[in-house]
Amino acid sequence: MQSKNLAAAAIVAVLGTFASVAEEPPPPPKCDVAAVMAEAQTAQKKAQSVGGEWRDLGKALEQAAEAAAEGDCEKAVKKYASAKSQGELGYQQALDQAGAGNPEYLSK
């Protein structure tokens, strides 16, 4: 009877160990993305200020944040760089098109 109790206690202890291992996965590596993230967010605000934001810029920012949280630093940096580039191009495009009017082909 005593040996049965001991065996049960041992099983519980082993399972408990496994459970505590399962509950605490190793933390993902921390990505140093603060600077690239800030650059991308600034580019987004700049594009928004002239109504020139592109559709997928916000999505790229979300994907970058997700990748950083998961510890995929390379992907996070790539996505922030894409967002920054989209912001800058959208801003420039809006400035270039500020004087858009009737194209010449309408008169031909």
Added chain:
Amino acid sequence: MKKAIFAVLLSALAAAPSVQAAAPVAKAVTPADDLKLYRSYFMKKFPGLPLDGYANGVYAIDRASRDGWEAIEEFPPYEPFVEEGKALWNKPFKNGKGYKDCFPGGPAQNKNFPYFNKVRKTVITQELAINECLQANGEEPLKYGKGKIASLLAYMAFESRGQKTNVEITPESLEAYNKGKQFYFARRGQLNFSCAQCHFQSVGQRIRSDILSPALGQTTHWPVYRATWGDMGTLHRRFEGCLEQVRAAPFKLQGEEYRNLEFFITHMSNGIPFNGPSFRK
């Protein structure tokens, strides 16, 4: 060798003006000049098609599409929405008043919208007027784009059939008109497309399995039951979709950008009868 390089540079410089000529050019033209220019462009593009015909959009320029559309119009999918809109129009608000108190002329209102409110210095669309009516009477505003507002507009459009588009541009509203015009001709989004590239320059051509509709008459048939949506939607919902298609971030429905755009393109259709609600692919 130097001469050869110089010759290449000269030829490159000579080619430059032709590249510049393709870029949009902003001129100090009046809305009346614009109207003349746009009509003349489409009349040359589709000779023989009368102005009223543009109310039918793409179905005015493609026989096969028109046949399919006419068959659908036998049992129009927008009919239940018109019925729902009628019920909404007749349902009194909690304070006992109703839409008829905000729109004394009755539901046939299309000919009055959009217009420029001189005091508020902004373009007022029918959707905005509906929601302002609700709020003034202590009711919750409707969500823009689809749902109840689309049904209400469907009923109002149905009652407005036969009225003619009549947007007046005054010196006070010229800025809003020009902003809408700039929006229409500006390239935007990752694909670098303007509204005009599809609905002026490439009108009648195919984009995948669809035929690009003319800009003229593009505001006469809203709201529409769109097969792609499987639902009824408003003009601004379509604006949103167009922007997403060129990969530009869409603007807020009924925000200033879309209201100015609506002001500009509705003016383009002055004189063309309203025939909404309608069906589109």
